[in-house]
Amino acid sequence: MTYDALSDVLRAIRLHSAVFYDVNAGDPWVAEAPRASVIASAVMPQSEHVIQFHVVTQGGCWATLLPEARSVLLSPGDVVAFPHGDAHVMSSAPGMRAIPNLDASQRPEAPDRLPIAVHLGGSVAGGEAPRNRVLCGFLGCDVRPFNPLLDALPRMLHMHGKDGSGWIARFVEFARLETSEKRAGSASMLAKLGEIMFVDLVRHYVAGLPEGSTNWLVALGDRHVGRAIGLIHESPGQDWTLDRLAREVGLSRSSLAERFQRYVGKPPMQYLTLWRMQIASSLLTDGRASIARVAAEIGYESEAAFSRAFKRALGTSPSLWRERQAVAAPPKSY
Amino acid sequence: MSFDPLSDVLRAVRVREALFIDVELSTPWVAEALPSKVVGPTILPGCDHVIEYHVVTGGECWASLYDEGFAPVHLSAGDVVAFPQGDPHILSSAPGMRASPDIDSCRPSAGPRALPAIVRLGGGGPERGHIVCGFLGFDVRPFNPLLNALPRMMHMRSKDSGWIDRFAEFAKLEANEKRMGGASMLAKLSEIMFIDLVRHYLAGIPEDSANWLTGLKDRHVRQAVDLLHQSPAKDWTLEGLARDTGLSRSTLAERFMRHVGKPPMQYLTLWRMQLASGMLADGDASVARIGTSVGYDSEAAFSRAFKRAVGDSPTAWRERRRQDGPAAPPAR
Numbered sequence: 159m160t161y162d163a164l165s166d167v168l169r170a171i172r173l174h175s176a177v178f179y180d181v182n183a184g185d186p187w188v189a190e191a192p193r194a195s196v197i198a199s200a201v202m203p204q205s206e207h208v209i210q211f212h213v214v215t216q217g218g219c220w221a222t223l224l225p226e227a228r229s230v231l232l233s234p235g236d237v238v239a240f241p242h243g244d245a246h247v248m249s250s251a252p253g254m255r256a257i258p259n260l261d262a263s264q265r266p267e268a269p270d271r272l273p274i275a276v277h278l279g280g281s282v283a284g285g286e287a288p289r290n291r292v293l294c295g296f297l298g299c300d301v302r303p304f305n306p307l308l309d310a311l312p313r314m315l316h317m318h319g320k321d322g323s324g325w326i327a328r329f330v331e332f333a334r335l336e337t338s339e340k341r342a343g344s345a346s347m348l349a350k351l352g353e354i355m356f357v358d359l360v361r362h363y364v365a366g367l368p369e370g371s372t373n374w375l376v377a378l379g380d381r382h383v384g385r386a387i388g389l390i391h392e393s394p395g396q397d398w399t400l401d402r403l404a405r406e407v408g409l410s411r412s413s414l415a416e417r418f419q420r421y422v423g424k425p426p427m428q429y430l431t432l433w434r435m436q437i438a439s440s441l442l443t444d445g446r447a448s449i450a451r452v453a454a455e456i457g458y459e460s461e462a463a464f465s466r467a468f469k470r471a472l473g474t475s476p477s478l479w480r481e482r483q484a485v486a487a488p489p490k491s492y
Numbered sequence: 493m494s495f496d497p498l499s500d501v502l503r504a505v506r507v508r509e510a511l512f513i514d515v516e517l518s519t520p521w522v523a524e525a526l527p528s529k530v531v532g533p534t535i536l537p538g539c540d541h542v543i544e545y546h547v548v549t550g551g552e553c554w555a556s557l558y559d560e561g562f563a564p565v566h567l568s569a570g571d572v573v574a575f576p577q578g579d580p581h582i583l584s585s586a587p588g589m590r591a592s593p594d595i596d597s598c599r600p601s602a603g604p605r606a607l608p609a610i611v612r613l614g615g616g617g618p619e620r621g622h623i624v625c626g627f628l629g630f631d632v633r634p635f636n637p638l639l640n641a642l643p644r645m646m647h648m649r650s651k652d653s654g655w656i657d658r659f660a661e662f663a664k665l666e667a668n669e670k671r672m673g674g675a676s677m678l679a680k681l682s683e684i685m686f687i688d689l690v691r692h693y694l695a696g697i698p699e700d701s702a703n704w705l706t707g708l709k710d711r712h713v714r715q716a717v718d719l720l721h722q723s724p725a726k727d728w729t730l731e732g733l734a735r736d737t738g739l740s741r742s743t744l745a746e747r748f749m750r751h752v753g754k755p756p757m758q759y760l761t762l763w764r765m766q767l768a769s770g771m772l773a774d775g776d777a778s779v780a781r782i783g784t785s786v787g788y789d790s791e792a793a794f795s796r797a798f799k800r801a802v803g804d805s806p807t808a809w810r811e812r813r814r815q816d817g818p819a820a821p822p823a824r
Contacts, residue, residue, distance in 0.1 A: 162670070162672065162673065162674055162675045162676075163672070164672040164673040164676070165672075165673055165674065165675035165676040165677075165679075166675075168673065168676045169676070173676075328662070341691060342498040342499075342690075342691055342694060342708065343498040343499050343687040343690065343691055344499065345499035346498070346499040346683075346687055347499075347684060347687050347688075350680045350683050350684050350687075351680075351684070353676070353680050354677055354680045354681070354684075357673040357676055357677050357680075358677075360672075360673060361671060361672060361673060364672070375672075378672055379672070480776065481776075
């Protein structure tokens with residue numbers, strides 16, 4: 159079994175989701191989302207970075223990436239996501255604009271009141287149901303110090319319901335069921351579905367990349383580079399050298415270095431250091447271990463050497479960073 | 493939408509990790525599973541409690557607890573059986589078979605990575621079968637009303653769920669194909685299956701049984717539980733809670749006791765300690781601050797209440813979690 163680096167990264171960046179809005183819209187309608195960084199602290203206070211996604215369960219609409227106004231048409235079952243948190247517009251026709259409603263971007267006091275029903279657009283005559291239904295959600299994750307997954311994703315991801323492994327179609331079907339029936343556990347169910355949907359979206363994106371693309375996600379599938387990444391993720395605490403890594407994956411030192419650089423955009427040893435710092439920052443945020451222990455965990459025998467490396471990568475010392483994280487994140491009950 | 497205490501509990505009582513094993517069977521076959529507290533530390537290290545469940549994706553079989561006189565339950569394709577309290581159990585192609593549990597796979601040195609994702613079992617007979625075995629690892633901590641409310645064995649037939657058999661198909665696919673992100677996918681899938689299983693159990697239990705989950709079906713008790721979960725830090729009194737739920741003090745106390753098995757104020761205290769223990773384990777917030785966020789103005793009063801419920805002071809408890817806790821990246 160090949161090591162599953164994507165799952166490893168998803169765990170380390172603490173990806174989690176929530177479906178926020180159940181939008182029912184009659185034509186014409188438009189909703190504009192500001193850059194996710196503007197609303198991140200309100201919707202997902204525990205996350206450094208927020209990815210917004212929309213799932214069309216009924217009708218159809220346009221998603222437009224700002225500022226260049228690149229639009230895609232979404233049909234029922236389609237999903238669109240904005241990995242880098244770009245501002246965007248969802249609307250019944252391309253080219254529409256609106257003022258982002260920041261008041262609506264608040265996490266409700268009880269998160270289990272999610273998703274919030276929203277009605278938009280043209281009034282509906284005679285109690286007839288609005289034609290379009292879109293579920294909107296957020297995926298929260300860590301970005302600092304190193305998130306190879308986000309770096310590898312485009313600004314807008316779009317997937318047709320009929321594509322992929324069938325997950326998206328299932329997601330839409332079950333998400334619709336969960337939002338209309340509102341049974342016990344629905345909020346949890348929708349959150350899990352959102353996370354599954356995102357993994358499928360990423361897979362679909364990778365499958366569609368042209369032959370010869372160089373990208374961390376593509377590298378995972380490369381026999382040599384993928385194996386090297388796997389080894390680093392499996393045993394970040396080992397005292398890796400370029401020689402050892404090359405020997406393990408069956409390449410010469412220079413071929414591995416060249417191939418790794420081409421796919422991942424940085425040399426193997428730099429990738430290792432960044433990944434170690436990513437793990438260290440999670441461990442520090444979680445607050446379970448002493449700094450010396452965190453250092454040992456990721457392969458530093460001396461606390462001083464670890465602190466220097468950490469500071470080089472993140473700009474602050476481990477203890478200062480831990481303190482800041484503790485202040486930034488309120489005690490959480492969820 | 494009304495408040496959803498099941499989601500609230502699922503969030504506070506985290507499913508940390510999940511694991512699947514795909515088992516290909518030929519008759520006759522039998523497999524015995526050790527108590528989950530024996531296999532748990534190996535299979536899902538760092539989890540306080542492990543629940544094992546099996547989805548029959550092909551063929552049929554029998555499931556049984558070890559108890560004298562327990563009648564084995566027949567499982568058909570699409571059925572799910574789970575053992576919430578971690579009981580040892582037997583699965584077999586015919587009722588009444590026994591085997592010795594596979595101790596080797598549970599040696600601490602083996603570790604989760606040593607577990608095969610596909611196991612073949614049986615005598616090579618003509619009848620084939622297929623089971624997906626799943627393990628869910630939970631943080632239990634001091635008070636887990638959900639786990640306390642579940643029986644020793646839960647069985648759900650395929651016709652009772654719109655989800656499970658299809659999800660089991662996906663789980664099988666994920667387990668077999670080993671695509672990127674497969675491990676994350678499987679973890680989320682098993683959480684979804686667990687939620688569905690709990691819902692199914694909730695729908696089937698008689699109204700009058702004393703159980704946190706049935707309490708959720710009683711309008712007034714549910715409203716009281718909702719209020720406590722929504723604002724655990726509020727200075728609740730039985731009077732205030734009774735007023736908000738529109739019942740008299742004594743009626744609320746009696747109904748709550750009947751369904752939940754403890755008085756409302758005791759439930760509140762335990763739930764506060766559950767939340768507090770989560771914050772103690774996960775963050776660096778001071779004990780005083782955690783006390784305040786679960787409704788205690790004085791650190792001393794909070795520490796006393798914590799010690800009464802958990803047996804350790806908050807500081808000692810945190811210390812112990814740090815020593816025992818895994819130094820691995822958080823599950824989420």
